[in-house]
Structure formats: structure tokens, C-alpha cells
Amino acid sequence: MTKSVKLFEPMTIRGTTLPNRIVVSPLCQYSAVDGFAQPWHFAHLSTFARGRAGLVFTEATAVEARGRITPQCLGIWTDEQAEALRPIVAFIESMGCVPGMQLAHAGRKASTRAPFSAKGPIPLSLEDSQQAGAPWQTVAPSALPVVEGWHVPEALDHNGLEQVKEAFVMAAKRAAEVGFRALELHMAHGYLLHSFLSPLGNHRTDAYGGDIDGRMRFPLEVAAAVRAAIPDELALFARISAIDGKEGGWTMDDSVCLTEKMAAQGVDVVDCSSGGIGGAPRFRNDDAGKPLTAGSARTPGFQVPFSRRLRDETSIKSMAVGVIIDPHQAEEILQSGGADLVALGREIMYDPFWPLHAAEALGVDPDYQMWPQQYAWAVDRRSQIKLLNQGE
């Protein structure tokens, strides 16, 4: 390395050191069998480690069977499922990267079809061997479907809440046991914990509903219980939908309040996404909740303002995500205080070696020293091409 740029500065969170600030965002693959990781998951996640991402998160991994988005989602509700992930974790570690797991419960957005063929809730009549065991009864803070025509969830009672909390704790312990060094609680996109936070998903009248303190209670209890159950050196992230972007929904001010409370429970990083509470397409509103005009949604870095504000106004580290595609753009986000970490989703699936290419583009690795030695022949050829081009 010849030059220090922020994107390639290591970052230590508790006892976990990320070699750089590039994070692979959780990306559902809809390729698990009964919650078990398959060769696809090894191939998919290990590629990002070969590409030298600092932290590689698994897809949303269900803490209990009914918390899967689809029957093909990854799960960690048994020790055997965790063991199946061990080789993936070991490989990511062997490349000097940090293995992370997103712990999730889909709540009222569970029991849906994998999106390769069809979308939406699994119909009661579906006779498809691939959807074995489905549909199933979903759970939520209140018995409100995501939208008309979706499954009507069962409202969790006190025992149900304890059961879900315990499922998060057990899943976190299993993840730590097989070597994951960062965990992320999925509190975004309309899934279970988000639906507790948002007044649009939570109509409870007990201690877990009502005002913002009541609505935050369960997600904060889960965060505290998970933090208490895992080794101190593990980094704990929480992904939130910083805004619902809908009238009467969760707002940026609410996110500031939640983030500070999560920090007090030992959450280290807030991962700033948005939307998803109503099931309609996400990312329809700007930072202030104003509707974006058609076509302006999902512009590069469109969620960075959320991350910037939470970083400025709370005591926690923040991660930005959403159409971060260019190395110079990513560097600018970090340099200008928009985030401490950047997460990439679609762009890094398009180019799993994005970190290596970014290192080259930012002058950090002009001689391809960061590349795996097994690929020396490939980078030798690139060097020759560079020399030839310089000679022209």
C-alpha cells in the first residue's frame, strides 16, 4: 500500500478489527434448504472475502423457523444450522476479513414466496414441494397484515415475546460459537422489530405499544439480551429504517432517540436503511419525509443523510447503505463525516472484487499487493497492460 485513504483505514469496534471500511450488506439469496447453508452460500460469501471486503454479513438469518421471509431463507435456530456455517466463517477469517451475521425475524412479512418465480405471501392453496411446510402462521406486535391480502399475523402475547427474545439470544450465541465476530439485529424493512417500532405496525395498548417508549421497549429488550449473551469483543450492529416515509410513521427524530437508547444497551453501530413498513416499494421519501419525485428515488447515496445525522447527533458509529457504487463516492462519504462504514449490496454482487478495484482506483494498491497470491498471474497481466498503456 502506498497511500492512506479512509476507505482502507482499519476500524476497531470493541475487540473486533475490520481491515477496511467496506461492508457487504446483508443479501438474501433464497437458496437455503430448511434453513441450512448450501454450497451456494459458501461460494457467494467467500467471493467477497477474496475481494477483501472488511466485513461480510450473511443474509437475514432467521432466529426461528416462522421468522423466515421465505422457506428458502437461511436460519440459525438449531446448532446444526450454525455448524453448516462454520466453514464459511473460517474461510472469511482466513482472508483477513470479519465474518458477520444479520439476525432476523420477518414477523408479519414472513411466509412469502422466494422472488425468483413469484412474489407475495404464499397462498394457502399452494401445492408446491419447494414450499414444503408453508405457508405458516406469522406473528407481529398487532394482528395487522402488511397490506390487504397478506397473511394476518397473530399478535404476540407476553409468552410469545419472551420466546422470540430467547430465539434471538440463542441464535446470537450459536453465531458467536461458530466464529462470527459481528452481529447485526435486523430492525428495518418492516420485519418484526421494525413493526414494533413503527406506529403503523404497532397498535398495542400494553407496555409494548403506545408512545415511542412503549414501541421501542421490545427491540431494546432484544438488543440488551443479545448484548448480554455474546462475548464482549463482538461488534453489535442494528439496521434500522431511519424513516418509514409514510404519514403517521416512524421519523428521523424517532431514529435519533432510538439510536441513543441502543447505544446505552451496547449496540456499537447503527446501519441506516429506510422504508418497508407497509410492504409498498421502499425509498419513496427524502430525509425530511417529503415525497421524492418519480425517478429521483434511489439516487447515489440517497440514505447517507440518515447516517450523517445519526452520526452527528448520537454517540454511536454509523454505517451508510444504498447506491454506494463508486470508490470516490464512498471515500467522500467517509471523509465528509457521512458515515464510519459504507455497506454495498447490489454493486458488490455485480463486482465482488469491488474493494480490490477500489483500492486500485484510489491509489491504495497500485501494485496489486492486496490480491490473493493465487491470483498473481491475473494481476501480473494487468500490470503488463498498464505498462503498455503508459508507453502509448
Ligand SMILES: Cc1cc2nc3c(=O)[nH]c(=O)nc-3n(C[C@H](O)[C@H](O)[C@H](O)COP(=O)(O)O)c2cc1C
Ligand atoms: C437481493 C437482495 C437481498 C437483500 N437482502 C437483505 C437482507 O437480507 N437484509 C437486509 O437488511 N437488507 C437486504 N437487502 C437490502 C440491501 O442490504 C441494501 O440495503 C440495499 O440493496 C441498498 O443497497 P445497494 O444500493 O448497495 O444495493 C437486500 C437487497 C437485495 C437487492
